[in-house]
Amino acid sequence: MDITTRLHLLELIRLGEAADAAHRSAGNAVRKATAERRRALAELRRRRRQLDDDAAERTDTERALRDAEDAVEQCERRRSAGAAKWQRTFTGTRRADARLGEQVACRAGRHGSAEPRRRAGRARLAADILGEFLAMPLELVETAHAILVQSSAGKDSVVMLHRVVQWAKAAGCLDKVVVVHADIGEEAEWPGVRELAQQQAERYGLRFVVVKADIGFLGMVERRGLWPDAQNRLCTSTLKRDEAAKFFTQIVDELGLSEQAVILNCLGIRAAESPSRRKKHELAIDHRASNGRRLVLTWHPVFHLSETEIWQEITDAALAYHPVYDTLIPRLSCIFCVLAGFDVLVRAVRLCWVLGLPTPQTYLDLESRIGHRFKDKFSLAEVVEEAARREQAEGPLIWRRGDAIRHYLGDDAATAYLTHLALAA
Ligand code: SF4
Incomplete structure (x- = not known):
């Protein structure tokens, strides 16, 4: 199969998925409008009864009755529009399947088969094509x-x-x-x-x-x-x-x-x-x-690499990395990541103190202002407290350039990396 055909099939698969998604969404809209119409009709009936019982407050009740009638009418319109869209999207899914089926009927699932089967067929076909691309x-x-x-x-x-x-x-x-x-x-x-x-x-x-x-x-x-x-x-x-x-x-x-x-x-x-x-x-x-x-x-070109393999490639190709890694903080990006563990966050607070960054205080102020803990299991205030305790016991955080590589690959690799960088400078 040539590249153009592969891309064409991927696009047909995408169109099939999009048609199914639109069809599901139209179905949901119809169900929602039907439920709302049922509620609006109940309200209309209640208002009509009220009008009969409550002659003294007739004007207010008549207005409420008109509102309830409007609500029923709007629900009817939404439901009809939703039903028409559902029918159109149904046709769309069939057309998309037919186009894909013309190319690869057996693998993509038969025209007219149930949605889960069709989707599974498309997913299999997409996986095959994408797998072929990955191999080249x-x-x-x-x-x-x-x-x-x-x-x-x-x-x-x-x-x-x-x-x-x-x-x-x-x-x-x-x-x-x-x-x-x-x-x-x-x-x-x-x-x-x-x-x-x-x-x-x-x-x-x-x-x-x-x-x-x-x-x-x-x-x-x-x-x-x-x-x-x-x-x-x-x-x-x-x-x-x-x-x-x-x-x-x-x-x-x-x-x-x-x-x-x-x-x-x-x-x-x-x-x-x-x-x-x-x-x-x-x-x-x-x-x-x-x-x-x-x-x-x-x-995801590095999907299957381990952390050690990542550091090996950084070392081999002398790629520039951020010094934060040398303090053995495993991820860069945000100073305080909501996905990071307690110890990593403690380390990040201590690194901020060495670098003179105001970030811990900024985050503490925000945490107290919004009244929501940084993480379910602990607050940032607890992280800062622990950082202060460790700082007192161990002194400020220290590290050397190359410590990340030293940690994963040993002294020789770190020395080779630093020499390479110095030569390139
Ligand atoms: S806090 Fe959010 S944006 Fe920041 S590094 Fe973590 S996941 Fe990414």
């Missing part, structure tokens, strides 16, 4: 019209960038690669993160773009009165994903193609990081971000 990364990067590398400047991002650059260079299309950094507000990030992301991009002469939401991390927490958590990671969706999606629109406009653009969106997440990440796919269609103008494929 050069063709994958060559096929894409734009390759976006979403970089936090962290260790996984820099290794991902390095890998993508090697493939793009080999395929002769380095000019398609753009590094995108989501700025989440400088009061929430470690100093130098944005500059490092830019420096990492400039190493390969790549275009570097910063996207930023109107409101930063702390502003978002203040507005909601709640910290995000693992179940409600609004920080990631609002400050990163939604902003990246706006850039998809911009890049498609810049490309100015007459055909659908294929965007390869690269993220530096790894399966070993958490059970929820393990469930993700190395390459997948981004149904939310794709549309008729663009087919967005999400690619």
